[in-house]
Amino acid sequence: QSVLTQPPSVSGAPGQRVSISCTGSSSNIGAGSDVHWYQQLPGTAPKLLIFANNDRPSGVPDRFSGSKSGTSASLAITGLQAEDEADYYCQSYDSSLGDWVFGGGTQLTVL
Amino acid sequence: EVQLVESGGGLVQPGGSLRLSCAASGFTFSNYAMHWVRQAPGKGLEYISTVSDNGGRTFYPSSVRGRFTISRDNSRSTLYLQMASLRPEDMAVYYCARGRGGATKRYFDCWGQGTLVTVSS
DSSP: OOBBBBBBBEEEEEEOEEEEEEEEEETTTTGGGOEEEEETTTTTEEEEETTTTTTOOSSSSSEEEEEEOOOOOOOEEEEEOOOOOOOEEEEETTTTEEEEEEOOEEEEEEO | OOOEEEEOEEEOEEEEEEEEEEEEEEEEEOSEEEEEEETTTTTTTEEEEOTTTTTTTOOOOOTTTTTTEEEETTTEOOOOOOOOOOOOOGGGEEEEEEEESSSGGOEEEEEEEOOOEEEOO
């Protein structure tokens, strides 16, 4: 059971907008810890997608955006493309555990 | 170009030991905290250790504390993970990752390609 909860799967048609939620608690996201997102394409290592809640590393398209409110965060992908089909993970810091923690991951399917 | 290359994975019997290495290049290794993250087959990501930039501080989650030891050699730009008393549930792809930001803001901006550890008799 992950400390951060994500839906196991989401799907959308090309060109559509999808959102992936990441629900935490008062000891992580709600305590003010930043939320970060990673994309893992099939058979590859994770790649940083969003850091510090809503910043994008250079090279990441602005179709990807992040937001955070209360004890939750979201990753939004607009103009969905076939190449976006991947697993997505949120990550934060939990002050009760004293550890960095990941969500369980969400598999995005582009229909 | 920033690059992290893991090595040392393989097949080990339950109760055995293994040492993983992660060779870094393309950045000043001694300026960054480094981490190990693992991924069991078909499962999600799990953070398993951190070492500070100078090697003076280490952190582990309860799942591996007392069995795994993270260390680094800044003169060789290399990160290590010594794993002991290995269990079948330790079987995973092990990634090294570079850390950025303070504790509550920490994220992993660069990842290696991973090395597979198989624990089986």
